[in-house]
Amino acid sequence: MDLSAHFHALDAFLQGTQPLWSPVPYRDATPAWLQNRADIAHSLLALDDNSLARLQEDPAVLEALVASWVPGLGEALALSRFPEWPRLRQPTQPERLDRFVPGRKWQQVEALVASLPEVSLPRVEWCAGKGHLGRLMSAQWPEHPVTSLERDAQLVAAGQAASRAFGLAQHFVQADVLALPDSRLLSGRHVVALHACGDLHQHLVLQAHALDIAALDLVPCCYHLTNHPRYQSLLGRLYLDRDGLRLPLTETVTARGYDRRQRLQEAVWRLGFDALLQVVTGCTIYQPQLPIPKAWLRGSFEDFCRAMAERAGIKLPSSANLADAEARGQARHARTERLSLLRLAFRAPLEAWLVLDKALRLEAQGYEVAVGRFCARALTPRNLLVHARR
Numbered sequence: 001m002d003l004s005a006h007f008h009a010l011d012a013f014l015q016g017t018q019p020l021w022s023p024v025p026y027r028d029a030t031p032a033w034l035q036n037r038a039d040i041a042h043s044l045l046a047l048d049d050n051s052l053a054r055l056q057e058d059p060a061v062l063e064a065l066v067a068s069w070v071p072g073l074g075e076a077l078a079l080s081r082f083p084e085w086p087r088l089r090q091p092t093q094p095e096r097l098d099r100f101v102p103g104r105k106w107q108q109v110e111a112l113v114a115s116l117p118e119v120s121l122p123r124v125e126w127c128a129g130k131g132h133l134g135r136l137m138s139a140q141w142p143e144h145p146v147t148s149l150e151r152d153a154q155l156v157a158a159g160q161a162a163s164r165a166f167g168l169a170q171h172f173v174q175a176d177v178l179a180l181p182d183s184r185l186l187s188g189r190h191v192v193a194l195h196a197c198g199d200l201h202q203h204l205v206l207q208a209h210a211l212d213i214a215a216l217d218l219v220p221c222c223y224h225l226t227n228h229p230r231y232q233s234l235l236g237r238l239y240l241d242r243d244g245l246r247l248p249l250t251e252t253v254t255a256r257g258y259d260r261r262q263r264l265q266e267a268v269w270r271l272g273f274d275a276l277l278q279v280v281t282g283c284t285i286y287q288p289q290l291p292i293p294k295a296w297l298r299g300s301f302e303d304f305c306r307a308m309a310e311r312a313g314i315k316l317p318s319s320a321n322l323a324d325a326e327a328r329g330q331a332r333h334a335r336t337e338r339l340s341l342l343r344l345a346f347r348a349p350l351e352a353w354l355v356l357d358k359a360l361r362l363e364a365q366g367y368e369v370a371v372g373r374f375c376a377r378a379l380t381p382r383n384l385l386v387h388a389r390r
Helices: 003-021 038-045 049-057 059-067 073-079 103-115 132-140 153-165 198-207 242-250 257-281 301-312 322-344 347-364
Strands: 123-125 146-150 170-174 190-197 215-221 368-373 384-389
Touching: 003 073, 003 322, 003 347, 038 322, 049 059, 049 322, 059 073, 059 322, 059 347, 073 347, 103 132, 103 190, 123 132, 132 146, 132 153, 132 170, 132 190, 146 153, 153 170, 190 198, 198 215, 198 347, 215 347, 242 322, 242 347, 257 301, 257 322, 301 322, 347 368, 347 384
Parallel strands: 123 146, 123 190, 146 170, 190 215
Antiparallel strands: 215 384, 368 384
């Protein structure tokens, strides 16, 4: 695969279509494309609930629909389909090595280890958490010690205890990977990062050569978790704000039914509260709201609004029509869900662009780089693995 050619083709496409995927209907009820592409708006707003649910649950169906409206999307989606890395091994492990790990997470760990090429180097687990990945790598390659880097002292203690229970050559170091005091922890080693978030994986990519990393296998995640207001690529002309960086993360396959229902209720109630604020304050622009305690969703809509208003320092009038506000929230949510389908069809090209940008940054530092999928989407949509070897 010509990574540079793929990247520049996606860069040009995403730049040209940015007015379609950049606006967030949840906040902007009337994105500009409603006027320019009234045909799309009419088709989306006419969807019944069953059709909406099918398009939300099946990205392939959604992408095919939107590709019939947006020239070039089909080609961009084809460029976003990376080959699957071959399973090089069936990971070996002591009995019950997975007993500390949720099932789906362990399957992701197994899939990644099965896809790693043989590298005769000590390994470093980047942003280790409890060290699940490091434990399996240590069991798979007992001749190569594993150093697991993690900032949280409680996770370090739990991971070290689990490793000792199996007698593995896995050593934990409590450290902030964004400010490592000693590059000798990484020099000449094989660094592996599974679902390192935002700045945590970006720092690894940018500093790989300076840290003297010999081999790197990276599965990025949560691109929006960054201290920088905008993402600037190395070679492309596209700039992304946090909304753009968050867009690929809107596809999930792991949420339980209860979690989905709770997210739906929160979205409806937030929009209902915003409708109430518009009446109280006269401001018709959506007001961003801070994260809320989940306990606020266990009461009534009135309880939720009063808690939100108290936190915002706003006094709700006794005459406030809460039933009307909740109904407006439900109607706006139904409209928002349909209009948002358009931007959701761009998730795969945007994530491919982000991953290829990281791959090209590594190439620019002298690494040989390849990109592929280490598992099926059903296991995790964050399944793009970057191999880099010096």
